[in-house]
Amino acid sequence: MMKAGFGARIASLQSMLRRGLYGPQALAFLPATVLAAFWLGGEPLLILAALGMPLLFIAVGGGQVVPQEDSAGGKSADLVNLITASAMAEKALERARAANLATAVILVELEGFDDVADRDGEDTADILRDLSLNRLRNALRRDDVAVRLGDSRYLVLLGPSLRLDLEALLQLSTRLQSGVEEPASIDNTMRYLSASIGFCGSARLKDDATGKQMLEGAQIALGEAMANGPSAIRAWSENMRAAHREQTTLKSEVDRALANGQIQPWFQPQVCTSTGEISGVEALARWIHPERGIVPPAQFLRVLEESGKMERLSEVILQHSLTALRSWDQAGLGIPRVSVNFSDTELRDPRLVERIQWELDRFGLTPQRLGIEVLETVIAGSPEGIVARNIMSLGEMGCHIDLDDFGTGHASITSLRRFKVHRLKIDRSFVTRVDRDEDQHRMLAAILGMADRLGLETLAEGVESVGEHALLAQLGCDHVQGFGIARPMPPDQMVDWAAGHAERIAGAQRLGRGSG
Numbered sequence: 001m002m003k004a005g006f007g008a009r010i011a012s013l014q015s016m017l018r019r020g021l022y023g024p025q026a027l028a029f030l031p032a033t034v035l036a037a038f039w040l041g042g043e044p045l046l047i048l049a050a051l052g053m054p055l056l057f058i059a060v061g062g063g064q065v066v067p068q069e070d071s072a073g074g075k076s077a078d079l080v081n082l083i084t085a086s087a088m089a090e091k092a093l094e095r096a097r098a099a100n101l102a103t104a105v106i107l108v109e110l111e112g113f114d115d116v117a118d119r120d121g122e123d124t125a126d127i128l129r130d131l132s133l134n135r136l137r138n139a140l141r142r143d144d145v146a147v148r149l150g151d152s153r154y155l156v157l158l159g160p161s162l163r164l165d166l167e168a169l170l171q172l173s174t175r176l177q178s179g180v181e182e183p184a185s186i187d188n189t190m191r192y193l194s195a196s197i198g199f200c201g202s203a204r205l206k207d208d209a210t211g212k213q214m215l216e217g218a219q220i221a222l223g224e225a226m227a228n229g230p231s232a233i234r235a236w237s238e239n240m241r242a243a244h245r246e247q248t249t250l251k252s253e254v255d256r257a258l259a260n261g262q263i264q265p266w267f268q269p270q271v272c273t274s275t276g277e278i279s280g281v282e283a284l285a286r287w288i289h290p291e292r293g294i295v296p297p298a299q300f301l302r303v304l305e306e307s308g309k310m311e312r313l314s315e316v317i318l319q320h321s322l323t324a325l326r327s328w329d330q331a332g333l334g335i336p337r338v339s340v341n342f343s344d345t346e347l348r349d350p351r352l353v354e355r356i357q358w359e360l361d362r363f364g365l366t367p368q369r370l371g372i373e374v375l376e377t378v379i380a381g382s383p384e385g386i387v388a389r390n391i392m393s394l395g396e397m398g399c400h401i402d403l404d405d406f407g408t409g410h411a412s413i414t415s416l417r418r419f420k421v422h423r424l425k426i427d428r429s430f431v432t433r434v435d436r437d438e439d440q441h442r443m444l445a446a447i448l449g450m451a452d453r454l455g456l457e458t459l460a461e462g463v464e465s466v467g468e469h470a471l472l473a474q475l476g477c478d479h480v481q482g483f484g485i486a487r488p489m490p491p492d493q494m495v496d497w498a499a500g501h502a503e504r505i506a507g508a509q510r511l512g513r514g515s516g
Contacts, residue, residue, distance in 0.1 A: 078147060113193070200216075271480055282338075356397075391420075
């Protein structure tokens with residue numbers, strides 16, 4: 001291990017010296033070196049310098065490692081910018097087309113450098129960057145090129161090939177991913193990285209496509225991989241380009257949508273399994289676009305996150321939710337609580353507790369009327385810090401803390417107690433087909449039994465059938481929510497739905513008494 005770490009440091013030093021000796025900058029040092037040698041020592045030192053420069057060049061690898069020859073016939077440095085990368089892709093595409101062959105751009109995004117830099121310093125991170133580049137190059141053929149595009153992104157350009165279909169590119173991408181994710185020993189400590197990969201092959205491009213477009217295709221695919229990561233691989237397609245164009249358009253419209261009230265909460269009822277009455281509602285963000293209609297939440301929530309607008313969304317949803325709750329009170333509608341989702345980003349706001357208290361006071365509502373939904377992954381990954389303090393302070397204030405998607409994030413029992421969780425929202429993956437799948441039945445029964453012993457309420461998400469609803473009630477689940485009960489609806493529709501729901505419950509009760 002120590003040898004591996006020492007070798008990596010030597011490789012990094014050689015890399016730095018090579019960068020200093022290669023290229024035009026080396027010519028700037030040569031006259032100064034020769035002149036200094038002559039003035040300081042005359043002819044003997046001049047001769048020594050003349051002999052020493054080639055020896056130094058060889059010592060840093062100049063005699064055996066030259067800048068990598070790319071598939072376009074030019075030379076590539078270790079680090080290039082996007083303009084150079086586009087030019088390299090263009091030459092590679094021209095060369096492949098001239099030979100009636102194919103090429104491809106593969107982009108690799110490595111995650112973990114920031115953690116290494118924070119813990120061990122930027123020098124160690126640089127060593128790991130160089131090592132990762134060497135690993136990529138060792139996995140490629142002679143005509144292929146690998147360079148860095150930034151601190152964590154790498155570009156691979158494939159030389160002209162007869163067979164570069166989707167299967168071949170997926171196999172190569174998987175091999176590259178395995179190579180760079182192999183643990184690296186530096187200074188006798190193992191370092192770990194994860195790699196997301198996006199690629200675009202020339203075979204999927206139009207005949208008049210450019211190298212820049214091939215690079216852009218790989219960038220779009222990499223964006224999809226990173227959104228579905230870590231360690232995801234995505235291939236570019238024309239549909240992906242259209243989706244990316246739509247995402248870009250939505251990003252330009254999101255500020256106006258938030259300001260104009262196009263993004264508002266719709267509410268999905270939660271029902272008590274014992275009484276059948278409404279026990280609360282969950283606020284779910286909906287974007288009603290004037291031209292597109294309802295924009296899928298998964299689509300615009302990603303846009304908001306990428307635009308850094310999640311906190312603004314939180315403010316909008318909270319204000320509309322409390323407005324709706326107060327209007328239902330005035331209409332005589334008995335809805336005990338509205339639950340609002342808070343992301344990890346929003347929970348990092350140091351003013352979150354103060355802001356929520358101010359909003360509750362402004363609407364004249366007690367904290368008990370507000371539920372704070374937090375993903376289990378957030379609690380599992382944030383045992384300390386501002387996120388933990390905010391969640392605990394909100395619980396102490398009186399807000400109900402719901403642990404969302406329970407069963408997917410490995411939160412410990414200690415975390416459930418420490419964060420003052422009131423209710424577990426059981427992920428729909430444990431609910432689907434529970435009335436027909438014995439394994440699902442046993443798993444759900446175990447979760448409900450644990451919650452009962454801990455004194456926690458339970459709510460099952462994604463209930464879609466009468467059978468699921470009935471079995472959940474039999475197993476002791478306290479509340480249910482899903483399309484089988486009601487779909488999310490605008491606040492004004494809640495009044496009519498609640499009235500109809502109350503009539504159905506009353507009718508069922510009359511029928512039950514009559515049959516008794």
